[in-house]
Amino acid sequence: MSTTQSFAGRFVSGLGDLLLRYQSGIRRMQWMMIAAYVALLVVPLALPLPGGSDYIWNNLARFVQFVFWGVWWPFVILGTALVGRFWCGLLCPEGALSEFASERGAGRAIPSWMKWSGWPVVAFISTTIYGQLTSIYQYPKPAALLLGGSTLAAMVVGARYGKAKRVWCRFLCPVSGVFGTVSKVAPLHFRVESDAWKRSSPAEAAGVNCAPLIPIKTMQGSSACHMCGRCSGHRGAIRLAWRKPAADIVFGSGRMAARWDTILIIPILLGLVPAALHWTASGAFQAMRTWLVERCVELGLMWPLSLRLPWWLLTNYPSVNDVMNVVDAVSLLAFVALGAFTSSVLFLLPLVAATTILRRTRKVVHHLAQAMIPLATSSLFCGLLALTTSQLRSDGINLPGVDAARGALVVVAGLWSVGLFFRISSVYCRSINRRIIATAPIAMAVAAFSATWLFMFLGG
Template sequence: MRTQGSMKIKEETAEEPVGADKAGNCRRPVIDPVIELTPGSTARPLAGLSGKVEGFLVSHRARFGYVHAFMAVVFLALVAIPVFFPFPADDDTALTNLQLLARFIVWGLWFPLMFLSVVLFGRLWCGLLCPQGALTEFMSKRGLNRPIPGWMRWKGLPFASFVFITVLGQLVGVRDYSLAALEVLGGTMLLAALTGFIYTKDRRAWCRHLCPAGPLLGIFSRLGSAGIDKNGGTGTSAACPTFINTQTKTASSNCIACMRCVNPASESTLRLKLRRPGREIEEIGKREPDIWEVLFLLGATGLALGAFYWTESDMYTLYRDFLGNAFIDLGYGSLIGQSGPWWVMVNYPWAGETFNWLDFISIATFMLGTMVAVMGALLILLISSALIPKEKLEYWKRAASAGYAYAPVALVSLVLGLGIMLFEPLGSFGKLLPAALFAAGAIWSVYLAVKIQGPRPGVLPNMLGIGLVAWLWYSVLF
């Protein structure tokens, strides 16, 4: 019988690259922090656009820290400063009120562009622009350097983090109130800093194991037109900040494109490669399909739908009334009519909006119930789709591979839902463009389903699932 300690050692060994110790720390030097092409280099230059982009990023790799610091300062300013300014009046706009301006930048630009960027650049946003990732790595250089505990390595933990942050954000009004944004977004910044300070050195334990958005960005990055891949043979040994074994790397989901494993002076190095968008998912059978990623994608889709439906659908109103009557019948009418503190639920009487405990319970359970219902329906269809195999793969690997077809329609729907304020000033064109993007995402998902499973009967349940997701999002977005 294995002890818990031996299990931890085995897990750490499986994901550690050569050049790292058991605590997840780099035995430096592995590669120089900045490697530049020299006239005497024997490496064959990579032709075309990818070579130019790679050369630019590698030659400026030592300056990434300045970009990290700038983005961290900007993000903290957007989250913290608006708290000290007046709440917007009814006739205020983003040009006359700082809270509205910060809200537009964070929710209308920052997050939609973050998700959309992965289609073009992979997770370069995480490696170059993300303030939380930069902060956790900065703190890890000065921290306690403790090994990552076994509980943090549980693959379901990022999904639990996503569920908690998403539900909390809806309950406290994170998109509408500056104090709530400071609580949720500033709180995750603090957690990222603490995680980096406590665990490992020169790594990003937060990004790999705790970030609520990381796995979703990782799944969508498989759609990306850029990726760091092996250049034939085995990849160069490098201490990856997200704990990827660079010598066996075939997937993009955990790669943040930090360029540390790219060494233009070596023939066996990993290289930046441009590819057709979605190609990695088309080849997902040999690109490390992960059932946990698919479960995250399905669950996140259901939870996001719940977050939109409770504000737009009559179903929520009926559900809330049902719960209210049930609590009154049980004798809890006075309790559920009371309100809680602002950091637990919306409580801004001066703004004309206050939640009570009935709102708290009904919103949270409605979102979680929607997540379970959507996730359960999609899982049934996905399992049915995987029963008729195209290839001789393990069953769960077939199911995982088929599940990645949901990525495009989920990505486009999420971006449209978060960035809807971008289209409002465009008039009739602002309605046509989102509809066109939405249709493109749904068609792309259908295309990927056929590419993954082939034009066989087994793809039909997956098609139904894609249609269900598209219909649910269409109903709430349009």
């Protein structure tokens, strides 16, 4: 090991120990985040909707909108990909409040239905679609309802189940699955050395409260780890450490991937989410909407075109000429469903074919699908970054080269995913020829997906 590598290893290990040493300071920082979070949710509710002459720098509502959706959401995703789930363990207001409520709550046993592995995916789909139907990125009321409602639910769950735990974060949080998936490419993790654990004496080690309920002795990877630092140095076996990016995908928790992990990556992150973030600029959406409008007119059905629902069901802000009718909503739902279906066909068929070529069972599909995490992560980040650039451009601020940079990021991530797929195939097959043949179809799928993004960024 080189001197530089040794220094880097000691540095991050020491950083983990600092997190353990300053847990009280982290708690105070969390309460500061909670205060800022509540203020950003509540204050805009008392302000009028921004007009055409309002900008980020002179209107508080616009500023809050930019902070939430232009800064927080995309860059938390980026941070998770770069360093892991430190946001969850150190800064997240929702997680901190849930644990606070759990410390003082009933401490009941967690019911079996709550442990269903599909809840985070279902919750993420629901909140994503609901946010689009109510224009959460544009208006404070749906943002307060969705984010505030989620926080309230986290506190209720914490007050009822577990003791000083983050039951909500582990089993129900709408973004826990996304953060866990994205964190698999991070070069940092809390490493558990099983040999050191066995050599240590349990009597000499103080107890560790793992809030997200991870069996730290047998922890593989870091997808569920909140990186809070409380277990740093425990029994001399747990340390914050470097790892090769995406090593967890090939040799760690990626091998334990199951159906819901694949559903989150393929139809959701690579299909539904891009469609949900770009439907307003899509010609396909406009064509679907036009077709539905024409059918309604032909059949004499005017209520789908004129019915206005409350803002908490569909976007309804006539004062700024922004109203979504039933046809708009149905078109949106059909469009995101089409996005999920298209990505499923594009990626799942090559994945299934690969298992046949590699002469493995269909269960291997879930591990192979993990190779698409870099592509899914870049797609999510670049899609969310559109919220940043669109708000800045509406205020006359243009970032030169940002579209080209987003396109390049997706292409590089696509190449990384293809390389990961080839590496994962080595776990199941020694034949280079078979691995190349198995990789070729998924490489074509990645190329088609990346080309779509490039056209959107550079040609659309």
